[in-house]
Amino acid sequence: MIDMRVRVGSLVFDNPLLAASGTYGFGREMSEFYRLDRLGGIVTKAVTREPRIGNPPHRIAETAGGMLNAVGLQNPGIDSVLRDELPWLLKQHVPVVVNIAGRDLSDYVVLTDNLVGSGISAVELNLSCPNVKTGCMAIGSEPDLIEAVTRACKRVADVPVWVKLTPNVTHIGDMAKAAEAGGADAISLINTLLGMRIDIRTRRPVIKNNTGGYSGPGVFPVALRMVHECSQAVRIPVVGIGGIHTAEGVIEMMLAGASAVQIGTANLIDPYAMPDILDALPGLLTELGAEAMAALTGAVQPWQEGAR
Numbered sequence: 001m002i003d004m005r006v007r008v009g010s011l012v013f014d015n016p017l018l019a020a021s022g023t024y025g026f027g028r029e030m031s032e033f034y035r036l037d038r039l040g041g042i043v044t045k046a047v048t049r050e051p052r053i054g055n056p057p058h059r060i061a062e063t064a065g066g067m068l069n070a071v072g073l074q075n076p077g078i079d080s081v082l083r084d085e086l087p088w089l090l091k092q093h094v095p096v097v098v099n100i101a102g103r104d105l106s107d108y109v110v111l112t113d114n115l116v117g118s119g120i121s122a123v124e125l126n127l128s129c130p131n132v133k134t135g136c137m138a139i140g141s142e143p144d145l146i147e148a149v150t151r152a153c154k155r156v157a158d159v160p161v162w163v164k165l166t167p168n169v170t171h172i173g174d175m176a177k178a179a180e181a182g183g184a185d186a187i188s189l190i191n192t193l194l195g196m197r198i199d200i201r202t203r204r205p206v207i208k209n210n211t212g213g214y215s216g217p218g219v220f221p222v223a224l225r226m227v228h229e230c231s232q233a234v235r236i237p238v239v240g241i242g243g244i245h246t247a248e249g250v251i252e253m254m255l256a257g258a259s260a261v262q263i264g265t266a267n268l269i270d271p272y273a274m275p276d277i278l279d280a281l282p283g284l285l286t287e288l289g290a291e292a293m294a295a296l297t298g299a300v301q302p303w304q305e306g307a308r
């Protein structure tokens with residue numbers, strides 16, 4: 001028997017696969033395909049203080065190796081999520097992480113405060129959305145702001161606080177350190193890479209927002225490198241996200257330093273992506289001679305300079 005459990009700080013998950021924010025809604029649609037309690041956990045769509053209709057269409061564009069999106073944080077707002085979505089989701093017997101997004105520090109604190117006593121497992125501060133004009137990625141690109149927002153949320157939270165980082169910075173390790181300094185219980189990365197497509201006939205950007213976030217298999221090597229870099233920079237756990245679509249990808253991400261992973265775009269390509277990966281993992285671990293998933297975290301052996 002392979003032990004699939006993993007630990008992210010004080011939280012234990014039955015397996016390392018969490019659904020990534022924005023690719024799984026609040027779980028209702030996916031529950032028509034399989035029981036949600038198969039998963040290690042679910043991270044909700046970003047929740048804001050007010051309802052948001054998001055950006056105008058087109059807001060999705062396919063591209064080689066993945067997709068661009070500029071959904072723009074469409075969501076029903078925290079009051080509706082607390083009233084209409086969380087009670088149902090929490091009954092599915094799967095740990096729930098709520099992803100929150102705001103324009104400034106006080107938005108993040110109010111949202112964290114609203115979630116106190118709600119029964120969720122963790123709050124994920126989305127300091128990384130590239131598709132809105134204020135807050136989010138602007139905060140996540142400034143170490144001082146990351147630290148301040150994290151510290152302020154930690155003061156009010158009654159569950160672990162995860163900080164989700166953007167890859168659209170020069171030194172992501174510095175952002176990870178800022179989150180750790182603010183008291184984050186874990187960091188999660190990566191959010192999407194800022195990208196663009198142009199329709200050569202109209203000479204207009206394909207996406208109405210002009211730019212969008214790139215995700216999917218093509219971003220995997222970048223995400224893997226950043227997860228490894230951050231896991232070397234901090235002592236808190238790292239949740240690895242970006243381009244994972246196979247069991248092999250999960251193992252690679254764990255070896256790079258992830259304590260758990262999130263699967264995003266793969267869910268949009270195939271609703272059974274996560275159960276299929278879960279089915280493939282035990283056999284792969286057996287083949288690799290590993291008895292416990294958690295033992296893989298950070299077990300990569302980088303080449304030393306001058307090694308042959």
Ligand SMILES: Cc1cc2nc3c(=O)[nH]c(=O)nc-3n(C[C@H](O)[C@H](O)[C@H](O)COP(=O)(O)O)c2cc1C
Pocket residue numbers: 020021022023045046069071073099126129164190191192214215216217219241242243244262263264265266
């Ligand atoms: C359509 C779409 C919507 C997303 N919405 C959110 C969001 O609301 N909050 C967030 O933190 N990340 C959001 N993301 C980013 C994903 O959670 C994930 O970090 C990113 O897509 C990389 O993982 P992947 O390559 O497995 O998709 C979204 C991604 C996509 C494709």
